[in-house]
Structure formats: structure tokens, C-alpha cells
Amino acid sequence: MHRRPAPSPAALVARLVVTLSLACGLSAPSAAAGTEVNDAALSDPKQGANWLAYGRNYSEQRYSPLxxxxxxxVGRLGLAWSMALPEDRSLLSTPLIVDGVMYFTGSWSKTRAVDAATGKLLWEYDPESIKHAGGERLRAMWDSSRGLAYWKGKLVIATIDGRLIGLDAKTGQKLWSTQTFDPKRPLYISGHPKAFRDLVIVGNGGSEFGAGRGFVSAYHVDSGKLAWKFYVVPGNPADGFEDEAQAMAAKTWTGEWWKHGGGGQVWNGLTYDPEYDQILIGTGNGGPWNRKVRSPDGGDNLFLCSIVALDARTGKYKWHYQTVPGETWDYNSSMDMVLADLKLRPGGGPRKVLLHAPKNGFFYVIDRKNGKLLSAEKIAKVTWATGIDMKTGRPIEAEGARYEDGSELVWPSVYGAHNWHAMSFNPKTGLVYIPKVELPALFTDTGVRIVDWRKPENFGQLDVAVDIGLGSDIPKDAGVSSLLAWDPVKQKKAWEVAQPNYWNPGTMTTAGNLVFQGRIDGTFIAYDARDGRQLWSVHVGSGISAPPVTYSVGGRQYVSLLVGWGGAGMSLGGGSSMAQYGWGFGGQTRQLLTFALDGKLPMPDVGKPVFVRPIVPADFKPDEKLVDRGRALYASTCVWCHSAGAVSGGYAPDLRASPMLLDLKALRTVLEGALVQRGMPKYPDLTDDDLVALQHYVRSQAIVTSQPTPP
Known part of the structure; x- marks a missing residue:
């Protein structure tokens, strides 16, 4: 579905001027000539006018030479232009800028092109993700999209329902569309595709729903046809293995892991290394999380929680480094992998390394040539391991960390010490800027049921085979976060700035000795990259999830940021921790904000904070047995969107304040599809008894959370 606004009279005049200039043999503006976005452009560290890829270029450093x-x-930064996005909800995307045009994806991968100097809409393309997904499939999907790829005049977007779509960058017209996974499986894509060597690669998510045998697939940018595919975990040995790497990996699994999928989805981390012509993939956690279930007799479970290097031409395995052998805590390695040349020893030459800070709380420096571990140190509180054995590269696990006795409080939590929010690396300062999280999780695997996703009534239910308290809200003060400046050579903290809450967005750094980062509380800040001093800030009126970018048009540097609170931090858990800021469902209009020196525009009015008032009927007394049953149902069906403890973090309506939960007939119409077009999944398989149990659970949560907090 495509719409392109009619050109204005001024635009028609501009086109005529360019046409006459060309006819007279005069040179057209450089933007009209067009930047060829190819291997050479994406390998060039000096070109700063454009932001050509997710991490700006192949290095994934998110460093701009501007x-x-x-x-x-930086104190003179002011708003240059803004664009209201009232139809959007979660905005996580990294915009791309090519020759003065900005491209970005919003909710449900709706894609727009705007004039990067003025914010004028040039075209938009709606892939109609909800329509393609269908009612039941929406159970395993959010509206999130972290970005898009650009290659030789083409854009490539990925949709939550698993399609890869090629677009003409000038017009937004669809060129091709490819379904990347079986639509009957509860998989999804929320990450960005990565373009390289006339190919585009993408992974997917879904380890939490029991369907996942992780893989990545590469397609030809011109046609969308499959070039190669690599599986992260081996399939059923009885079916034979696709290649030698799968046969090797199978030796590290036990039991009948293939019946559970195995996991290992590559839902975020993708880096192309042109110097070794390899694609680096950061792989996901086990499916289900609990290794006792998927691989009952132990084993490392390759290639879960690993960095895997693949030949960029063929997709064949080259090497791997596994950060968490036998993973059992959701400590995936799908975080960004940054390429750098570092001088690791005095008097020694620079070494080609990758920098990686996965969920598990350690920071890794790894040789890109062969995957050899060069150093690893803790960046946060870590209790599951005491350190990394440098001889073997394996973690030194703490006794009891695998909740062998049935329950264990472990740091970090399933959110990780560093989640998908992008870190950045500044070659001038030599520092990496990491959005760090400090939060524990209580793992309990006693009495946990196993879900068969193939049964229609279980499709889209969370299947992690361990309890981490999704039936209860995370207290407001349970965790903290910070912006951490880390020296990868010394493997030491350079400086650290405390942040509110336990969830903070990605960073961007520049040659102007600056680090930019948004925050959950709605503040956008510029820090001195050398010492962490706050130099500039502005309140944008809503929570921030996306990382910023910078670029220049006509000799003027701009800094842009998408504003729209979203992602797992607000939808999977910790509702009250997020809701305390007033970023309630539908409360604030989403925005694209762009700043420049001496920008004079006033900040847009996006709407006031919204604080939920739970409905507590005087004549409704929850039944404890029904509450317990409803808690389990809520954790398996509702928590994905409405958040833990029925306390919404803003992604979906807060059910404690919804009159729908008091009217079971109206609730039934919703669960049968009345709100599908707004992203609400169908749950026709829930029985009337199920609805009563959910009603009692939500009402009990409304009563508890409406009580004043004791002194």
C-alpha cells in the first residue's frame, strides 16, 4: 500500500531547474548525482554526511566523523524540525540518511522517506503487517521494527510477520516480497536486515514460543531470491544434517531437543566484516530457556549464545565463540558486534577485533580472524559466573547458578546487563558507550509445564520452561541502569553516569567529543565523551527507546531521534516501573525530532503524562483459587503485550482500568477478533471459565495496586 504526496509548486520549479541545468551541460547538485551505497561507501569511515546503515557503516561503531x-x-542545539507520527506506537528504528533523504520504519514496519533538512514527507509505504499476520499469529508479535537496509538505490524492510520487502528508494514502490519463514510457526522479525555484497541478511525471533530452530537467511537484493541459509542449531538427526557444522553442533546436544526447536534465533546482532569477507551473527538463547528440558543430559548446545562467523559468499561456517555454553538464563548474544582496530599491547601493532557486550554481564574483545578470545571482564553485577577462564574461553560458573535446587536469584536478569540497545565506539577517545542494566531475576523450575505450540490453543503462548515471575510486577526500585564508558583495551570503566530505572536506550558518538542518548524519562542528553559531563539536554515529552543518528545537509549538521516508548521493557514486564512516568497507552503522540545548532522551533506538545486509575468495584471479591488460575493464564497469554502483574508499561491498555474485564460478553467479542486491525490478537480458544479466572486475577491486581504504599 503506497502513497506519494503530489509535488508542490516549489518542488516542480526545482525539478525544472535541475532538468534545464543538465540540458545546458551544467553540474547538478551533488545530492542529485546520488551516492552509490555499496561496499566502498559502507567501508568508508570518513564519509559523515550520510548515515548509510544501522551502525552508520560496516564497523557498527555508531561513530560519526562530523x-x-x-x-x-552543543548547548546551542535547538529543534530544527519535527514530524508528528500519530498512528505509531513503538518507535525503535535507526533512520538512514542518503543524499539529504531520511528513511525510517515505524510501527508494523510502515516506512517513510522525508526531506532530511525540512522533515517534509516524500513518500510512505505500508506493508500491512497486521493484515498479513492474521488474528492468531498476532499473539507472537509486537509492532516493533528496529530499522531497514539501503543498497544501490533500494531499501529493504523486514516485517513482523516474516516478510522481506524490497522498495525503490526514490518512489517507495514495492519491487519484490519474500516470506522468510513458515507463516504457520509463531516466529516474528523485529530486527533490522543487513545489506552487503549485493545480498541482504535477516534473522528472526521466537525462542520463547517453542517453535524456534534458529537460522539466518541471505537474499539477493535485486530479486529477493534466497542465496543461502545457515541454521544456528541442528535439527532431527534422523533427517540428516545440512552441513558439517550441524553435525558438529549435534554432538553438543542431548535428548530430543528438536521437538522443542532448540532456539538460537538471530533477532538482532548482524555485522559484516569486509576485511575477512565474513558475516558475524550474534545468536539467541535456548528454546525453551531451561536446558534441563531441551537438553536434559547437559551439553554446550551449539550454536546458542555465540558469535558465529560465516563466509559472506556462501554462508558456510568459519568459526565461533560461545559466550554461555549450555545456556539456561536467556543470556543471548544478539547484541551488537562492533569492529575496531585496537592496540592491545604497548609497542604492538593494531589488532583487528570485535567488541561485544551480550546479556551475560561480560565485555569481550575477540580476534576477528579466528574467534580467539583476547580479553573478557565484568561490566555489571554478575553472580552466575565468577569470571572467564582465558585458557579455555569458558565462563567459570558459580555453584547453584543453574537453579539445580529448584530456585535461584541470579544477576543479571533476563533483560541482561546490556540488551539490544546499541552501544557505540569512539576511535578518538578509545571508549565504548554502553547502556548498562543492573537487575536480578528469580529462576524457579519446580512444577513448570511444557507447552506444545502445535496445538491451536497453545499457539503464541510463552514456553520458557522456567518461572521468572511474569505473574507479578517488578517493583519500581528493583533495578538501576547507567551509561557506562568502557575502555576495551584496559578492560576498565572510564566513567559512568547513573540513569533512571533499569532500561535505557542506545547511544551515538561523534568526533565532536560527544555521546548522545535518550532516556526512559523522556530526556534526550548530550554528554562529553571524554568524562561524562552532561553538556545539553531537552525533555521530549515521552519515553525514548530508539537510538539517535547524525548527518549533514547543505553543510549543516543535524541530530535526529525517533520518540515513541516501546520494546520489551514496556511490554513483557515491569509495568509499574515504566508506568510511573505516565507513558500510558495512547497517551502521547509519537514524534521524529531533529536538532541543529541555533534551531529555534518550540518543542511540540505531545500530550500530558497519563496515570492509570485501577477500577475497584465494591461488590467484586476475587476468589483466590480463580486468581491463581488466572495468574498462570495471564503469564502465558497476556503478559507479552499487557505487561507483568497486569500493570501496563504503555504498549497496550492497562487491564486494571479496563471496563472490558467487568463485561465478559464484551471481552469475548474482543478475543474473537473485534480489535484485530488494531493489533489485538484473537483468542477464541479461551473458555468462559478461562475468562472468569482472568477477570478475578486482574481485579485482584487492581485491588493490590490501588492501595497506598505503606510507609
Whole structure:
């Protein structure tokens, strides 16, 4: 579905001027000539006018050589233009900028092109993800999209329902569409595709729903046809293995893991290394999380929670490094992998390394040539392991960390010490800027049921085979976060700035000695990259999830940010921790904000904070047995969107304040599909008894959370 606004009279005049200039043999503006976005452009560290890929270029450093805005004048930043996005909800995307045009994906992968100097809409494309997904499939999906790829005049977007779509960058017209996984499986894509060597690669998510045998697939950018595919975990040995790497990996699994999928989805981390012509994939956690279930007799379970290097031409395995052998805590390695040349020893030459801070709380420096571990140190509180054995590269696990006795409080939590929110690396300062999290999780595997996703009534239910308290809300003060500046050579903290809450967005750094980062509380901040001093800030009126970018048009440097609270932090858990800021469902209009030196525009009015008032009927007394049953149902069906403890973090309506939960007939119409077009899944298989149990659970939560907090 495509719409392109009619050109204005001014635009028609501009086109005529360019046409006449070309006819007269005069040179057209450089933007009209067009930047060829190819291997050469994406390998060039000096080109700063454009932001050509997710991490700006192949290095994934999120470092810009632009310095018009610098530590000495950043206080003069002001709003240059803004764009209201009232139809959007979760905005996590990294915009791309090519020759003065900005491209970005919003909710449900709706894609827009705007003039990067003015914010004028040029075109938009709606892939109609909800329509393609269908009612039941929406159970395993959010509206999130973390970005898109650009290659030689083409854009490639990925949709939550698993399609990869090629678009003409000039017009937004669809060129091709490819379904990347079996639509009958509860898989989804929320990450960004990565373009390289005339190919585009994408992974997917779904380990939490029992369907996942992780894989990545590469397609030809011109046609969308499959070029190669690599499986992260081996399939059923009786079916034979696709290649030698799968046969090797199978030796590290036990039991009948293939019946559970195995996991290992590559839902975020993708880096192309042109110097070794390899694609690096950061692989996901086990499916289900609990190794006792998927691989009962132990084993490392390759290639879960690993960095795997593949030949970029063929997709064949080259090497791997596994951060968490036999993973059992959701400590995936799908975080960004940054390429850098570091001088690790005095007097020694630079070494080609990758920098990686996965969920597990350690920071890794790894040789890109062969995957050899060069160093690893803790960046946060870690109790599951005491350190990393440098001889073997394996973690030194703490006794009891695998909840062998049935229950264990472990740091970090399933959110990780560092989640998908992008870190950045500044070659001038030599520091990596990491959005760090400090939060524990209580793992309990006694009496946990196993879900068969193939049964229609279980499709889209969470299947992790361990209890982490999804039936209860995370207290407001349970965790903290910070912006951590880390020296990868010394493997030491350089500086650290405390942040509110336990969830903070990605970073971007520049040659002007600046680090930019948004925060959950709605503050967008510029720090001095050398010492962490706050130099500039602005409140944007809503929570921030996306990382910023910077670029220049006509010699003027801009800094842009999508504002729209979203992602797992607000939808899977910790509702009250997020809701305390007033980022309630539908409360604030989403925005694209762009700043420049001496920008004079006032900040847009996006709407006031919204604080939920739970409905507590005087004549409704929850039944404890029904509450217990409803808690289990809620954790398996509702928590994905409405958040833990029935306390919404803003992604979906807060059910404690919904009159729908008092009217079971109206609730039934919703569960049968009345709100599918708004992203509400169908649950026709829930019985009337199920609805009563959910009603009692939600009402009990409304009563508990409406009580004043004791002193």
C-alpha cells in the first residue's frame, strides 16, 4: 500500500531547474548525482554526511566523523524540525540518511522517506503487517521494527510477520516480497536486515514460543531470491544434517531437543566484516530457556549464545565463540558486534577485533580472524559466573547458578546487563558507550509445564520452561541502569553516569567529543565523551527507546531521534516501573525530532503524562483459587503485550482500568477478533471459565495496586 504526496509548486520549479541545468551541460547538485551505497561507501569511515546503515557503516561503531556540533557548542542545539507520527506506537528504528533523504520504519514496519533538512514527507509505504499476520499469529508479535537496509538505490524492510520487502528508494514502490519463514510457526522479525555484497541478511525471533530452530537467511537484493541459509542449531538427526557444522553442533546436544526447536534465533546482532569477507551473527538463547528440558543430559548446545562467523559468499561456517555454553538464563548474544582496530599491547601493532557486550554481564574483545578470545571482564553485577577462564574461553560458573535446587536469584536478569540497545565506539577517545542494566531475576523450575505450540490453543503462548515471575510486577526500585564508558583495551570503566530505572536506550558518538542518548524519562542528553559531563539536554515529552543518528545537509549538521516508548521493557514486564512516568497507552503522540545548532522551533506538545486509575468495584471479591488460575493464564497469554502483574508499561491498555474485564460478553467479542486491525490478537480458544479466572486475577491486581504504599 503506497502513497506519494503530489509535488508542490516549489518542488516542480526545482525539478525544472535541475532538468534545464543538465540540458545546458551544467553540474547538478551533488545530492542529485546520488551516492552509490555499496561496499566502498559502507567501508568508508570518513564519509559523515550520510548515515548509510544501522551502525552508520560496516564497523557498527555508531561513530560519526562530523564535528560541527561539538563539546564546546552543543548547548546551542535547538529543534530544527519535527514530524508528528500519530498512528505509531513503538518507535525503535535507526533512520538512514542518503543524499539529504531520511528513511525510517515505524510501527508494523510502515516506512517513510522525508526531506532530511525540512522533515517534509516524500513518500510512505505500508506493508500491512497486521493484515498479513492474521488474528492468531498476532499473539507472537509486537509492532516493533528496529530499522531497514539501503543498497544501490533500494531499501529493504523486514516485517513482523516474516516478510522481506524490497522498495525503490526514490518512489517507495514495492519491487519484490519474500516470506522468510513458515507463516504457520509463531516466529516474528523485529530486527533490522543487513545489506552487503549485493545480498541482504535477516534473522528472526521466537525462542520463547517453542517453535524456534534458529537460522539466518541471505537474499539477493535485486530479486529477493534466497542465496543461502545457515541454521544456528541442528535439527532431527534422523533427517540428516545440512552441513558439517550441524553435525558438529549435534554432538553438543542431548535428548530430543528438536521437538522443542532448540532456539538460537538471530533477532538482532548482524555485522559484516569486509576485511575477512565474513558475516558475524550474534545468536539467541535456548528454546525453551531451561536446558534441563531441551537438553536434559547437559551439553554446550551449539550454536546458542555465540558469535558465529560465516563466509559472506556462501554462508558456510568459519568459526565461533560461545559466550554461555549450555545456556539456561536467556543470556543471548544478539547484541551488537562492533569492529575496531585496537592496540592491545604497548609497542604492538593494531589488532583487528570485535567488541561485544551480550546479556551475560561480560565485555569481550575477540580476534576477528579466528574467534580467539583476547580479553573478557565484568561490566555489571554478575553472580552466575565468577569470571572467564582465558585458557579455555569458558565462563567459570558459580555453584547453584543453574537453579539445580529448584530456585535461584541470579544477576543479571533476563533483560541482561546490556540488551539490544546499541552501544557505540569512539576511535578518538578509545571508549565504548554502553547502556548498562543492573537487575536480578528469580529462576524457579519446580512444577513448570511444557507447552506444545502445535496445538491451536497453545499457539503464541510463552514456553520458557522456567518461572521468572511474569505473574507479578517488578517493583519500581528493583533495578538501576547507567551509561557506562568502557575502555576495551584496559578492560576498565572510564566513567559512568547513573540513569533512571533499569532500561535505557542506545547511544551515538561523534568526533565532536560527544555521546548522545535518550532516556526512559523522556530526556534526550548530550554528554562529553571524554568524562561524562552532561553538556545539553531537552525533555521530549515521552519515553525514548530508539537510538539517535547524525548527518549533514547543505553543510549543516543535524541530530535526529525517533520518540515513541516501546520494546520489551514496556511490554513483557515491569509495568509499574515504566508506568510511573505516565507513558500510558495512547497517551502521547509519537514524534521524529531533529536538532541543529541555533534551531529555534518550540518543542511540540505531545500530550500530558497519563496515570492509570485501577477500577475497584465494591461488590467484586476475587476468589483466590480463580486468581491463581488466572495468574498462570495471564503469564502465558497476556503478559507479552499487557505487561507483568497486569500493570501496563504503555504498549497496550492497562487491564486494571479496563471496563472490558467487568463485561465478559464484551471481552469475548474482543478475543474473537473485534480489535484485530488494531493489533489485538484473537483468542477464541479461551473458555468462559478461562475468562472468569482472568477477570478475578486482574481485579485482584487492581485491588493490590490501588492501595497506598505503606510507609
Amino acid at each position: 564535528a560541527q556540533v561539538h563539546a564546546g557548542n
